[in-house]
Amino acid sequence: MIERVCVIGAGTIGSLFAGHLAQVADVSVLTRRREHAEALSSGGLSVRGRSELEAEVVATDDPAALPEFELGIVACKATDLESVASRLAGRFPAATLVTVQNGLGAEEVVRRHGDWELISAITFMSGTRHSDTEVEYVLDTPTWLGPYGDTPFERVEQVAALVVTAGLRAEAFRDLRPAQWSKLIFNATVNGVAALAGLPHDFHFAAEEEPTDLGRLVRALTDEGKATTVAAGVGLHDDPWEMNVLATKRGSSHRPSMLEDVEARRPTEVEFINGALVREAERFGVPAPLQRAVYALVQGKEASYS
Amino acid sequence: MRICVVGCGAVGSLFAANLGRLDEVEVWAYDVSPAHVDAINANGLRLIGADDVVGHVRATTDATALPSCDFGIVATKAMHTETAVAAAAHAFAGGAVASVQNGVGNEEAIARHVERVIRGTTFPAGKILEPGVVQWDVKGDTTLGPFEPSPAAREEIERLADACTRAGMPTHAVSDARPAQWRKVIFNAATNPIGALTGLTHGQVCERPDLRALVSALVDEGKAVAAAQDIALDADPEELIDHAARPDVAYGHKASMLQDVEAHRTTEIDFLNGGIARFGRELGVPTPLNDAVTQLVKALEDSWI
Numbered sequence: 001m002i003e004r005v006c007v008i009g010a011g012t013i014g015s016l017f018a019g020h021l022a023q024v025a026d027v028s029v030l031t032r033r034r035e036h037a038e039a040l041s042s043g044g045l046s047v048r049g050r051s052e053l054e055a056e057v058v059a060t061d062d063p064a065a066l067p068e069f070e071l072g073i074v075a076c077k078a079t080d081l082e083s084v085a086s087r088l089a090g091r092f093p094a095a096t097l098v099t100v101q102n103g104l105g106a107e108e109v110v111r112r113h114g115d116w117e118l119i120s121a122i123t124f125m126s127g128t129r130h131s132d133t134e135v136e137y138v139l140d141t142p143t144w145l146g147p148y149g150d151t152p153f154e155r156v157e158q159v160a161a162l163v164v165t166a167g168l169r170a171e172a173f174r175d176l177r178p179a180q181w182s183k184l185i186f187n188a189t190v191n192g193v194a195a196l197a198g199l200p201h202d203f204h205f206a207a208e209e210e211p212t213d214l215g216r217l218v219r220a221l222t223d224e225g226k227a228t229t230v231a232a233g234v235g236l237h238d239d240p241w242e243m244n245v246l247a248t249k250r251g252s253s254h255r256p257s258m259l260e261d262v263e264a265r266r267p268t269e270v271e272f273i274n275g276a277l278v279r280e281a282e283r284f285g286v287p288a289p290l291q292r293a294v295y296a297l298v299q300g301k302e303a304s305y306s
Numbered sequence: 307m308r309i310c311v312v313g314c315g316a317v318g319s320l321f322a323a324n325l326g327r328l329d330e331v332e333v334w335a336y337d338v339s340p341a342h343v344d345a346i347n348a349n350g351l352r353l354i355g356a357d358d359v360v361g362h363v364r365a366t367t368d369a370t371a372l373p374s375c376d377f378g379i380v381a382t383k384a385m386h387t388e389t390a391v392a393a394a395a396h397a398f399a400g401g402a403v404a405s406v407q408n409g410v411g412n413e414e415a416i417a418r419h420v421e422r423v424i425r426g427t428t429f430p431a432g433k434i435l436e437p438g439v440v441q442w443d444v445k446g447d448t449t450l451g452p453f454e455p456s457p458a459a460r461e462e463i464e465r466l467a468d469a470c471t472r473a474g475m476p477t478h479a480v481s482d483a484r485p486a487q488w489r490k491v492i493f494n495a496a497t498n499p500i501g502a503l504t505g506l507t508h509g510q511v512c513e514r515p516d517l518r519a520l521v522s523a524l525v526d527e528g529k530a531v532a533a534a535q536d537i538a539l540d541a542d543p544e545e546l547i548d549h550a551a552r553p554d555v556a557y558g559h560k561a562s563m564l565q566d567v568e569a570h571r572t573t574e575i576d577f578l579n580g581g582i583a584r585f586g587r588e589l590g591v592p593t594p595l596n597d598a599v600t601q602l603v604k605a606l607e608d609s610w611i
Binding site: 193196197198199204211212213214216217220289290292293295296297299300301303304305 | 500503504505506514516517519520523576583584594595597599600601604605608609
């Protein structure tokens with residue numbers, strides 16, 4: 001039975017986990033900023049939208065001040081993961097940690113800092129953070145979890161069950177890699193294109209009628225990703241092009257995080273998403289000139305703000 | 307000799323003002339900006355910078371007011387060619403019309419309205435400082451030759467080139483103007499959209515190995531499309547690109563397409579990468595990266611709407 005959960009990183013995804021899990025467990029939150037921790041500890045966390053919840057949490061910006069926990073959900077941005085994991089090193093050795101970062105390689109980063117039992121996860125839920133203590137739950141799409149390394153599948157099922165009990169959608173997979181790859185290819189393509197074109201994920205991404213239509217590029221980018229999975233011998237859970245088309249039909253168009261990041265002139269997750277895909281393509285000898293171009297262009301855009 | 311400059315922006319003004327210095331040439335300018343036109347008619351068209359020039363030019367915003375001309379020099383942004391030339395075509399019923407615009411596909415648009423067309427490429431550059439006054443940043447050569455499907459006579463191309471040269475705009479009349487045009491379009495298409503999509507200057511693009519490799523890959527596609535038309539480039543665009551990246555040349559230059567993007571103006575992408583890709587499709591030469599940057603920049607234009 002999991003009774004104590006720590007959410008590490010309280011951005012949108014972390015806040016959604018914390019707000020829901022606090023309904024069924026004792027939740028602590030590790031934040032980057034002290035004032036964020038103070039606001040959460042004193043005022044609690046409100047969830048709006050798909051769920052209407054008030055949550056009491058214990059928050060701190062100091063890992064040494066965290067209470068014991070059995071389950072840690074590592075929900076910081078991929079760009080912060082190295083420093084977050086290093087601050088957890090040597091602590092809570094009996095805990096199971098779940099990584100929900102975009103891209104590939106989060107588990108390896110965390111593993112370098114400790115022997116925790118690890119669970120890989122990808123999440124499709126989305127929301128909007130309105131303040132340090134208020135998050136809106138926008139898309140109630142699921143989180144998928146799978147064992148990493150020697151983690152028993154039963155542990156993954158327990159964690160998925162807890163998340164479901166808390167009011168979120170979750171599913172346990174014996175092998176998460178096909179789903180991870182589907183999401184990686186989808187993210188590399190949609191996030192990269194959105195960041196460069198300045199467009200939310202709207203109808204442009206599925207338009208293929210004219211030679212100059214953006215959907216042709218999106219399809220070609222997903223094809224390069226698919227060729228990489230074939231060479232890597234990994235199946236795909238969902239076809240990334242179909243995921244793209246489906247998402248553009250949802251009505252409200254989502255603003256991918258990489259678009260938000262470049263508009264705010266913040267560092268993006270391009271290294272963990274597009275960089276990871278390009279490196280995998282290279283490793284398996286698959287030509288990916290378009291993914292490589294998107295990767296180089298987004299990095300160039302980041303360099304232009306400094 | 308009567309010459310009408312169609313589109314009197316920076317480049318059009320360089321031609322109009324310099325030609326306006328010659329006694330035997332009557333220069334007209336057709337432009338859509340009333341302020342620029344009024345200033346030119348009141349005070350002449352003034353260039354400062356690389357040279358100081360005041361040219362006598364008759365300017366109008368009303369194409370129907372144009373008299374019949376021996377030559378037209380089209381210097382609009384490429385996406386305005388069709389509209390501008392259609393409006394002014396009556397003035398060129400007995401004349402020949404040259405394009406000195408960026409990109410490929412302008413001569414085709416002109417030829418839909420005018421019988422004798424001159425293919426042209428020009429390197430001088432400048433910017434409008436205020437109505438009637440243009441900063442002349444860089445001097446450079448112009449190349450003129452026949453537009454093969456609908457050519458002007460060799461003699462009249464030479465006559466226009468000679469007038470431009472005497473006016474202070476060195477111009478070569480050649481039998482094949484495509485090598486110069488494709489060298490310039492390949493250079494522009496390999497560098498402009500990279501600046502526009504990243505916000506980096508030309509020099510910053512060139513010092514990032516991954517972006518410099520992307521520039522070269524775009525150049526290679528352009529070269530393949532030129533080669534499929536049996537065009538032997540008159541110089542390697544790669545050399546121009548490296549030369550321009552030098553701190554004493556154009557390291558800090560923001561590509562014109564980046565300036566367009568920052569001002570939320572429509573870009574010339576359809577005539578640069580889009581033009582190369584269109585020729586590639588017709589010739590059966592794949593241009594996946596030129597397609598990709600065209601799709602991205604057009605999407606970016608849509609993001610402002």
